[in-house]
Amino acid sequence: MTRILAEISARPAASLVARPLWAGMVLLALALLLYVLTLDNGLRPEELIGGDLITHQYAQVQARPSNAPGYPLYTMGGWLWFHSLRPLAALASSAPPNPIAILSSFSTLWALLALGLLYAILVHITRSPRHPAGNWPLAWLLSAFYAVTYFFWYYATTTEQYSSAIAQTLAIVYVYLLWRDPQQGSGGEGAPVPAARRPQYLLLLAFLCGISLAHMLTVAFIVPPLVVAIVWEEARVLRNGRLVLASLAAALLPLLSYLYIYVRGAAHPAWWGAGEWSSAGEWFWAFVSTAQGRDELARGFQAACAFFDGGFPQLIWGELSIPLLVVGLVGIIRLGRRPAFVLYATLLIYLLFNWMYRCGNWYQVILPAYPLILMGAAAAADWWETRPAARCWLRGAPLILLVVAIAWRAGTSWPRANSHDRPEDTGLNRAAILLDQPLPLGANLFAAVDDALALDYLIAIWRLRPDLHVVSSRAAGAAIDGGGVVLTTLDAAAVLLDELVTAAPPVRSPFGADWLGVAAAPLVLPTAAPVAVRAALDHGVTLEAYAVQWAPDGAPVTQAERSVDVTIFWQIDGAWPAGYGFSLRPTAGGAFLVDAATGSIVQRDAAAPVQGLVAPDGRETLADTTRVPMPDSADGVMLIVYRVGDGGFVNLLELPLQVP
Secondary structure (H helix, E strand, O other): OHHHHHHHHOOOHHHOOHHHHHHHHHHHHHHHHHHHHOOOOOOOHHHHOOOHHHHHHHHHHHOOOOOOOOOHHHHHHHHHHHHHHHHHHHHOOOOOOOHHHHHHHHHHHHHHHHHHHHHHHHHHHOOOOOOOOOOHHHHHHHHHHHHOOHHHHHHHOOOOOHHHHHHHHHHHHHHHHHHHOOOOOOOOOOOOOOOOOOHHHHHHHHHHHHHHHHOOHHHHHHHHHHHHHHHHHOHHHHHOHHHHHHHHHHHHHHHHHHHHHHHHHHHOHHHOOOOOOOOHHHHHHHHHOOHHHHHHHHOOOOOOOOOOOOOHHHHHHHHHOHHHHHHHHHHHHHHOHHHHHHHHHHHHHHHHHHHHOOOOOOHHHHHHHHHHHHHHHHHHHHHHHHOOOOOHHHHOHHHHHHHHHHHHHHHHHHHHHOOOOOOOOOOOHHHHHHHOOOOOOOOEEEOOHHHHHHHHHHHHOOOOOOOOEEOOHHHHHHHHHOOOOEEEEHHHHHHHHHHOOOOOOOEEEEEOOOEEEEEOOOOOOOOOOOEEEEEEOOOOEEEEEEEEEEOOOOOOOOOOOOEEEEEEEEEEOOOOOOOEEEEEEEEEOOEEOEOOOOOOEOOEEEOOHHHHOOOOOOOOOEEEEEEEEOOOOOOEEEEEEEEEEOOEEEEEEEEEEOOO
16 A cells, blocks of 8 residues: 555656645535534434434444444544544533534545545546646536535535445545556556556555445446456466455454454343344344345345336436536546446445335435536536647536536535434434433433434443433333332423333332433422412422522533423412412513414413322422523513403412522
């Protein structure tokens, strides 16, 4: 590898002028700025449920296998990237850095590498006597156009592996072109090609192709055409037994990375997922053989799935435009018979894969198809510029049209590809508020599925309160029997209490506006200093005191609207009276506030303290907390205790509360 780089760096001075180099650096700098501005930094609720995006995030943070077959090389690289960058990001802020942006930037790294490789390829294939250093303005504009295509842009800013697969594909093409022309000549079909083929390029090609075995298998679609083209051009390589064996070893070398999958999986059986396996080895072979994926692939061929209507071909001409697609496909011929064969055959394989599996991951092949087509567009446009018969004022037409195409494509892609601060990224907001509270150290948390997934993400990935644990109802019972504390969200409390199995009935304790404590002993609710009231109502109900404090806002994950948590301390002799209820309403100058959208009074009503989940005990005070929104104009809260009877609502108590 070192020798190859040294040889590349020693190319003739005419092909290493400053302008192409600096132009390439400007291209990457502008792309980096664009991708940083649109970098993903949040999660939609559905993204937490499953899929490659969330799987890759857990894999790269925890060094666990990703989805089958594990993507070992990509995952190990992501783990190193994340844990190297996160401490640096933490230095810039006192709050924990957003891990989503850091994980997404790993895709940006690969996208920049892909763009750099595409630019280098386009410069290489446009070298000619007219452009001894390559037609770098044309290469620059085509690369910039690809940078703002929707799919590439989107996957350059989110935590998926596709930008790395594009970079790998382009690296294969680039090294193949270098193998054909080691001296960095024009490389055209009619140009003289050195007779001696340096084996280092073939070994590097074999290694790059072999990486697909430990990464994304669809990258290997380019390998059969590549092998045919190499043998077609240099048949004697097959007679070099040592080179063939060395190339085979280089191609299989990436498979050693699967040792990482086995070691990490064997150490953490909880990561195995659904299924029954008698040993780590049995799980490992089932995992890396992608049994589930093969089953899905077999079902992918479905007549009901559209092919041309919204499928692979339409997406390509929809993004590239029909003129550019046609020019690119026709222009591939200008690259020479063997390179053209590699690109045409690879695109045909992509097309067949999409046709056979059009209900599945068609974007695995659409992403690298774009740059292959743009190579043909570069060859065609460069040919047009060098035609003696072309009028001078027409020679610059391709460049002008590309500038227009970049503006069109960027403006069209931006609304969809911009993943930064999306309004729909609310998947972590509620969980952030749930954690932004003085929860007991080492507590076990039980919640509905959506909340549980978000809580686990903030605990495991964001590292907010890493001492806490999200548990199932079975694990909650074991934790209580072991002397631990379980907190359940109020809306999931009924499910937990119904499924909970413990050695002795646990004690239920109110724990703020969101949580109910379930433990062997009562929990103490942390509140602000209470204000004594001691207002006796009928039916044995006494309002002893209240406390008001500002509610958690979910920082640093989100910034919830301003609210207060109002805790009312009740003394209740017997059961909560039927027909009793209470309402908390924000006020401004003593007047109730009205919701502009609904026209109704802003209020929070309750039919019983703690939603009736805790039975009153006349010997103890029952603390019930309600979260009350506080619009900017609000300066107080009114508590109304009422009774519902045959004559309607009767207010038993109207008490203005002091807000800090």
